[in-house]
Amino acid sequence: MICRDHQIKELETILGQTIAQKILALHAGRAAVAVDELVFAKVDMILGTDVTVPLSVEVFRRMGADRIFDPKKTVLVNDHFVPAKDMKAAELSKTMRLFAEEMGIDNYYEVGRSGICHVLLPDEGLVKPGDLIVGADSHTCTYGALGAFSTGIGSTDMAAAWAIGELWFRVPGTIKIEVNGQLPKWVGGKDLALHIIGHLGVEGALYKAMEFTGPTIRNLSMDGRLTLCNMAIEAGAKTGIVAPDEVTRQFMSKFPELSYTPQVADSDAEYVEEHHFDVSDLPLQVAKPYLPSNAVPVHEVMGQQVHQVVLGSCTNGHLSDFQLAADAMKGQKVNPKTRLIVIPSTKDVYLELIRSGLAEYFTEAGAVIGPPTCGPCIGGHIGVLAEQEVGLYTTNRNFVGRNGHPTSLVFLAGPAVAGATAVAGEIAHPDEI
C-alpha cells in the first residue's frame, strides 16, 4: 500500500551485506539494501506488553483500523505491572485482554502462564533466526541472540504494524564487535555487555546495529548471548546480533516444527566501525549510577553498602543466572542488613527454580521469591527503593529514579556479584566473601 518508487536505488554497486542488511532486504523484497536507506519491510512478529498495548489500541482505533493483519504474528504479554500492582495497572491489563479477545490473538499470555517477554518469546518458539521482529519495548533487541533483526518501537509503530504488517526502517550501519579470549571464572555475558558499553558509551552505537563475533561469542551459551544482545540498546543500538551457529541450532532444535532461514554476513560485508576486545583477564564488572556505561571492575566499588539486591529481569532471568548467583553465595545466608529479591522470569523458569532446589535454598537463605514480572526493574512494584537506598541489580538500567526514589542509587552487575553482595551486605567479589 505504500509507494516505494522514490526509495528504490541502484544497488548493483552494493557488494557485501551485513546480517542486519540481509534481513531487512529479505523482508523488503529486495536483493540488497544500502546503509541509511529507508525501506518498508514486512515484520514476522509484533510484541506488545501491558504498559504499551493500551496506548497502541487507542491509536489503532483512532485510525479506524478494525482487524490485525495477521493475529498469529502478534504476541501480547502481561509482564510489566502484573499481577496488577494497582487499579490503574489492572485497567491496562484488562484493555489488553479485551483487545486480544476481540482481535482473535491466541498468543496472549495471562498471569500465571506468562513471564518477562524477552525470556518468554524465545522459550515459546515465537522468534527465529532470520526474522524481523518489532516490539513496543526497548529491550526487544534481545532476540538478536538468535540471529534475528529485532528492535524496539513505539505505540504508533505497533498500531501501524498491527494494521498493515509492515513498517519503515532506516537501514543501520553495523558495528562489528569482535571478542577474543576465554572468560574467567564467574565472568559472563553481563560483564561482557557492561564492559563493551563502558567502552562505547551510552550513545556509542546510536542508530547502529551491533554484530557480536569472535571465539568468545561462539563459545558463549544462548543465555549469555541473550544477556549480551539485551543490553545493545544501552549503547544506543537499534539491535544487537549474533550470527546463527551450532549453539543457535541446538537452541532451535526444541522446536522441530519451525522452519527458518539463518542469515550470516557476507565475507566482504562492510562495517562502519570495528572494535576488538580480549576478555581473558576481564574482571567482574559493575556499572555505577546513573548510566549503564559507568562500568568499572568490581574491586573499585567493593565495600559499598547495599540495602537491596535484585536477581532476575529480562537481562539475567534464566536458570543459569540463578544457579550462578547461588554458587556465589556458597550456601551462606543473606546479610541481615540486606534484602535479596529473586524474580524467576517465566513460569518455566519458576518451575526450574523449584525442581532444582534453588527455590528452597534462596528462601532458607532469607531471600524472597517474587512472581514473574518486570516489577523492580522499572521501579513499578515488588521492591521499590526508598530515599537514598542503594541497590545492586542484575537488570539493565540504573537511570535516576528508575527503580524508586530519585535519590536512590542502583549499581548494575551480573549474577555472581549479586550473589556475593547479598551475602556480604556490600558490593563484593564471590571469591572474597
Add this chain to the structure above:
Amino acid sequence: MSIKPTHFKSRIWLVDEDNIDTDMIFHNKHLHITKLDEMGQHTFGNLPGWEDLPQKAQDGDLLVVGGNFGAGSSRQQAVDCFTALGIPLIIGESFGAIYKRNAINAGVALAECPGITDSGLTSGDVIDVNMETGEIKCDAKSITLQAKPFSQVQMDIYQAGGLFEYGKSVS
C-alpha cells in the same frame, strides 16, 4: 498539501544535559495514562530542575536538548507529552533511536543539530527554524546553525500528520 508547519519562530527552552532518558521525561509511574490531555502535566516530572516546565511552557514554545535525548524505553508518552504541552519541535544534539522514530511517527518535528547547546543560545531566546533547509537562526544573537533536514520519507510522514495518516494518503 502540507498541513503541518515546516517553519517555526518561537522562544526556546534549553535543557543542556546529555542522556536525558524516557524515565526523566515521563516517569514509569504515569504509564497508565493513554489520553493526550493528561500527559502534559507529567512532562519532565523526574528531571531535577525542570519539573515545572508544564506550568512555564506556552503553546508554540520550542525545546532545545543535548545528546541522546530520549534514551531508554520505547514509551511513546515521552513524545506525546510535548504535543500535549503544545511544543511542536524539539531540536537536539542527537536523539535515542526509538525516541526519534516515535516522534516522526507521531507527527512531532525533530531536528538534529550538533553543536546547538554550545552555540550561545539560552532559554528565552527566539529562534527561526526552517525544517526544509535545516537552517536555524537567532537574529538577536546573530547565531546561525545548520540542522540535518528530514529525509523525504520522514518529511512526508511528518507533513501527513503521522504514520497512519501517511499510510492512508499513499494507499
